Amino acid sequence: MRVVKFGGTSLSTGEQFERVSQIMQANPERQVVVTSAPGKRFKQDIKVTDLLIQAAKNCDVLPDIVARYQAIANYFNLDQSVIDWIESQLDQLSREMVSRSQHLANFKAQGERFSAYLLTAVLKSQGTDATFVEPATLGLVVSGESDDAQIDPVTYRNLAAFQRPRGIMVVPGFYATTAAGDIATFSRGGSDITGAILAKGFGAERYENFTDVDGVYAADPRVVNQPQPIATMTYRELRELSYGGFGVFHDEAIIPAIEGQIPINLKNTNAPQLPGTMIVPEAGFEARHAITGIVSADHFSAIYLHRYLLNKETGLTLKLLELLYHYHLSYEHMPSGIDDLTLILDDTQLDAATKTALCADIKRVLQPDVLEWIDDYAIIMVVGEGMAAHTSLIQTILQPLAAEHIHVSMINQGASQISLMLGTDQKDAARAVQAIYRTFFIPVNQRLEA
Amino acid sequence: MRVVKFGGTSLSTGEQFERVSQIMQANPERQVVVTSAPGKRFKQDIKVTDLLIQAAKNCDVLPDIVARYQAIANYFNLDQSVIDWIESQLDQLSREMVSRSQHLANFKAQGERFSAYLLTAVLKSQGTDATFVEPATLGLVVSGESDDAQIDPVTYRNLAAFQRPRGIMVVPGFYATTAAGDIATFSRGGSDITGAILAKGFGAERYENFTDVDGVYAADPRVVNQPQPIATMTYRELRELSYGGFGVFHDEAIIPAIEGQIPINLKNTNAPQLPGTMIVPEAGFEARHAITGIVSADHFSAIYLHRYLLNKETGLTLKLLELLYHYHLSYEHMPSGIDDLTLILDDTQLDAATKTALCADIKRVLQPDVLEWIDDYAIIMVVGEGMAAHTSLIQTILQPLAAEHIHVSMINQGASQISLMLGTDQKDAARAVQAIYRTFFIPVNQRLEA
Numbered sequence: 001m002r003v004v005k006f007g008g009t010s011l012s013t014g015e016q017f018e019r020v021s022q023i024m025q026a027n028p029e030r031q032v033v034v035t036s037a038p039g040k041r042f043k044q045d046i047k048v049t050d051l052l053i054q055a056a057k058n059c060d061v062l063p064d065i066v067a068r069y070q071a072i073a074n075y076f077n078l079d080q081s082v083i084d085w086i087e088s089q090l091d092q093l094s095r096e097m098v099s100r101s102q103h104l105a106n107f108k109a110q111g112e113r114f115s116a117y118l119l120t121a122v123l124k125s126q127g128t129d130a131t132f133v134e135p136a137t138l139g140l141v142v143s144g145e146s147d148d149a150q151i152d153p154v155t156y157r158n159l160a161a162f163q164r165p166r167g168i169m170v171v172p173g174f175y176a177t178t179a180a181g182d183i184a185t186f187s188r189g190g191s192d193i194t195g196a197i198l199a200k201g202f203g204a205e206r207y208e209n210f211t212d213v214d215g216v217y218a219a220d221p222r223v224v225n226q227p228q229p230i231a232t233m234t235y236r237e238l239r240e241l242s243y244g245g246f247g248v249f250h251d252e253a254i255i256p257a258i259e260g261q262i263p264i265n266l267k268n269t270n271a272p273q274l275p276g277t278m279i280v281p282e283a284g285f286e287a288r289h290a291i292t293g294i295v296s297a298d299h300f301s302a303i304y305l306h307r308y309l310l311n312k313e314t315g316l317t318l319k320l321l322e323l324l325y326h327y328h329l330s331y332e333h334m335p336s337g338i339d340d341l342t343l344i345l346d347d348t349q350l351d352a353a354t355k356t357a358l359c360a361d362i363k364r365v366l367q368p369d370v371l372e373w374i375d376d377y378a379i380i381m382v383v384g385e386g387m388a389a390h391t392s393l394i395q396t397i398l399q400p401l402a403a404e405h406i407h408v409s410m411i412n413q414g415a416s417q418i419s420l421m422l423g424t425d426q427k428d429a430a431r432a433v434q435a436i437y438r439t440f441f442i443p444v445n446q447r448l449e450a
Numbered sequence: 451m452r453v454v455k456f457g458g459t460s461l462s463t464g465e466q467f468e469r470v471s472q473i474m475q476a477n478p479e480r481q482v483v484v485t486s487a488p489g490k491r492f493k494q495d496i497k498v499t500d501l502l503i504q505a506a507k508n509c510d511v512l513p514d515i516v517a518r519y520q521a522i523a524n525y526f527n528l529d530q531s532v533i534d535w536i537e538s539q540l541d542q543l544s545r546e547m548v549s550r551s552q553h554l555a556n557f558k559a560q561g562e563r564f565s566a567y568l569l570t571a572v573l574k575s576q577g578t579d580a581t582f583v584e585p586a587t588l589g590l591v592v593s594g595e596s597d598d599a600q601i602d603p604v605t606y607r608n609l610a611a612f613q614r615p616r617g618i619m620v621v622p623g624f625y626a627t628t629a630a631g632d633i634a635t636f637s638r639g640g641s642d643i644t645g646a647i648l649a650k651g652f653g654a655e656r657y658e659n660f661t662d663v664d665g666v667y668a669a670d671p672r673v674v675n676q677p678q679p680i681a682t683m684t685y686r687e688l689r690e691l692s693y694g695g696f697g698v699f700h701d702e703a704i705i706p707a708i709e710g711q712i713p714i715n716l717k718n719t720n721a722p723q724l725p726g727t728m729i730v731p732e733a734g735f736e737a738r739h740a741i742t743g744i745v746s747a748d749h750f751s752a753i754y755l756h757r758y759l760l761n762k763e764t765g766l767t768l769k770l771l772e773l774l775y776h777y778h779l780s781y782e783h784m785p786s787g788i789d790d791l792t793l794i795l796d797d798t799q800l801d802a803a804t805k806t807a808l809c810a811d812i813k814r815v816l817q818p819d820v821l822e823w824i825d826d827y828a829i830i831m832v833v834g835e836g837m838a839a840h841t842s843l844i845q846t847i848l849q850p851l852a853a854e855h856i857h858v859s860m861i862n863q864g865a866s867q868i869s870l871m872l873g874t875d876q877k878d879a880a881r882a883v884q885a886i887y888r889t890f891f892i893p894v895n896q897r898l899e900a
Contacts, residue, residue, distance in 0.1 A: 239788050321768040335864040338689050342864045392852030395845035402842030411863045414785035414792045
């Protein structure tokens, strides 16, 4: 059997619900479906989850939320009782006396919950056997923060013992229940996680993840014109490529998939006939190309520290990391030389005040001879399981950059051998990706038509 | 004026003392000379410092120590009172009631002290004006461990105020005195440090450091046949090259030289007519070649850690470094990927028990999905101030390795841009250095004769 998950745009309108319904009905292996909250229908639209967050703050948006589901119900001429139920649920939530964070979690969860309830009704209205099942009924237990829940291992024992109903089981994604019975959500976009947990728990032969793109491309389509789609890649290649902000699949969702060794198929709801991208275990995978993909991310800063005999002092980096910890900052990479060390940080976690305070603290505690703050730092990741087998690959990657006079200020390849990391100026990042892409991939106009 | 320092083999015999004397007399700018303890005269010989360490442990080696100086005194027909003084000093030390560590420091310091006393007598016997001056008389004040002393900044005020005697001032290297008046030594080989401190303190135009080699070579002569000598290099190039264990100049001695911006001239006592290697400030240095030198060091281990979302956890590397700190271990480099981290450690600080305990602790505290211990790890450093100016240099370095099918498991270039670090198997390290050397340097048989 397969667990299938649909993203927010795949459940944004009646037409999209119709596609989802057809996809579910097309293959009897598709026995479990995980929903998202309805997403944007057009660029300026507001996602239902964002409306729910406003509702939790007592903004007057409940009618807008109901209207989103009403439009879908109308498309299928569903009985008004479906929408009445949704309205009653919202009404009930608004009057509950719980903590502020619990109130927010309860509201946020409804987008996926109402989607699942509605999809069940749609499937039934089309004569398909379907059952709406709450995460709590399945035994999905979480712990931790109410907006960043972590799965409790007991969940997998519960799922193994769970008797699935006949037909299609419809499960809302994104949230589950704590041991105390309170609702808690995964981090944003967490329906991917719910799907992966169910795929592992039910031992699915495949986890199909439907969104509005054809799969993963060898480069960002905003950077490279019509990049080649990736047919098959490994879990860890996906992880490396996610560095560039490939938002197709949630970071944390890969862990249950790996634990269960469940192949993930990223597919497009609007073009389900396409094969999409298969993400498979490393074992048994044979790389057909040296390079699988190239991504860049340009939201970094670097701190360059120089001090003679820096690497003789056992506790020096420890002190540096203690400072970062004090500021709740995480670092990306820390290439070091004999007497220097470069700390690369994600800029999105830094504001001007933190930068100033951190620099002052580093100067005070580490007393470097040189401290330089380097803004506008970009990182390019060249990823491929096939890299290790090609001894001269690094030079093949660097050659086009040299030809384009792109300055590479950092180069880093560790023991995993499936990626090469390059540091460049932000202004050069896109050009660097394009140059490397041209070297390894066939241009669009020279490709054989499928 | 110049401060001149001679190493242990340069002061091992009467003949060598004669060379030192001639070098000092050859240029009136040579006004301060720093001595080492007599070193080995032949491969199986024991250095005087090692004899003194045995003497401190009450081994019966005092006659051997006296004999070393007696042989030198005999070469110059010096008055017996010189050796009588040395004997009386040793006798006095043996009877002093001090702590064990102080006793050891007091003994260790005598090798340099007697050398200086004897060299003064030799110079005088040849009609050269010379004065033996103790570090304490100069105001050399140190703090810290009695066998790893650190210079106190007050020293430089004392040196600035010190009235040097006419002629040549002879100063024993390696030791100085604490504020409490106790003798403490620098780390082993620390006469280089004394020389650098005096060069800075007296504002010398040059610090001449004489040993038994012609200077620094572009590669290790044990690895590359007749490598090219380096005429001029910068302080930081020397630092990077010292990674490979170039033992020509003491690590800590470079700091006073840099602080005073004193050029260092490494020369050979046995071939003083050769220019040797000049080590100069970075400011104003113009690199004539892309690569200055290549070194390898093969005494490393690597720990490879893999865990999904490793880089999301702020405190993870901190915990790892706290473990290292607990074991008093320092790490060399820490290249990291998305979900992995490689920790490269100097093997010489590790024994089997520590390896086992460290691995167990890492597993317990960090719970990695994968932990691999990689033995037989070598690091190759390719160093050059000229590197940054050559965009395609990295590929020029990697090309010969690819041609030789040498697997590069780590590649690291940080912001300093004057070195590239490569990780290889120990078995490939020498071949890798040879291959890179051939690419950048002219073979011996094609060199123009000087």
